[in-house]
Amino acid sequence: MTILNKIKWVLGILMIFVLILATNLIDRNNFLRVKDSVITIYEDRLVVNDIIFEFSQYVHEKEIAMMGKDSTFYGNRNLEINDKIQTLVRRYSETKLTKEEERIFNEFRQNLEELELQERAYVQTNMIERTSLLSKIDDVKENLFDLSKIQLSEGGRQMNISKKAVDSVDLFTRLEIYVLIFLAIIVQVIILYDPKKSSED
Template identity: 30%
Template sequence: MEWKFSLGQRIRTGVALLVVFLLVLATNMMDSNHFRIVQSNLTTIYEDRLLAKDYLYKISRQIQVKRELIQRSDIEQWSDLNTALNDSIQTLNDRFASTQLTENEALVFESLKRNIRSLREYELKLQRNDPLNTELTTSGSERYFTAVYDDLDALFKIQLEESDKVISNANRAIDTSNLISRIEIGVLIAIGLLIQLLVFMRPLK
């Protein structure tokens, strides 16, 4: 059986197919954009939050070693290890600085670096005392360690808050993409029915 379409039917069919094509193209572009958002957020969580948190944890462990050695007044072991500890902390600071920092995070990080420098200056004073003065090391150094730990705690808190924000953004992008996909299916079904009507509808005389 040969199907014969009038000129009007052909035009309506072409317009309907063009609408379908543009709809699919538009939704595909939106889906691609949402995919990029999710991909970017996943990268941010790993590189700027998980790795950053690992750097902060390692810095806190190095600071704790310093604190324990000073509290034990073990001048010989402390002097031997302190240079290596300082180098390790500096490397970790540089790695943390290479991550994407928020404005508040950058301010707290600058405070952390200042307090670490103050701690090192205090340590240089301790190195000139042999043997270490117990009262000087246990009470005098404590305020430097407290300041460093306060900054580290603040940075840890920022990591959690920013991770929650990034995950929320990714979830919103996924939810939006799912919603658009459902709407797209509904619209395509409606357009398919409309095409049937347009193509096979007899023109009014």
């Protein structure tokens, strides 16, 4: 095998190696995008959706106690619920929040604090004046509704990111196959082409 033939072989193999390396790097980047998107959907959307559901359950329990003028609830259970709500607030705040979500979440926290104050005032009025408390419960429920809608829209946005990344991987995989076939043909031509034979003809 002449030096020229060796160079042809090396160049042919090197072209294939560079192509495979480049497509693998692109595929790896797209894979990481899909992975991050799936993690975000789980940790920052599904888990948060569960937290919102728990918030709603506790707020609903508070509302039922207010409507039924349940004095035993305000003696013990309400303090327990408030502690659980604060734990959920901490868990929620550890997730990634969008700007709009952060704004609503801060408003929600403020409304929770005001709700506790209204509950104390409600108990002090012997459970007669409940207009302010009812209004504050409605504010908290509205915040929870808005936060829930954000989870849905953000989950959809993350799914679109995943879909685009998967489509990109699919496209590059097809291109890689076509280019590999093309390079294989070029390498065969380079290897089989003999300039001495063509000059003799």
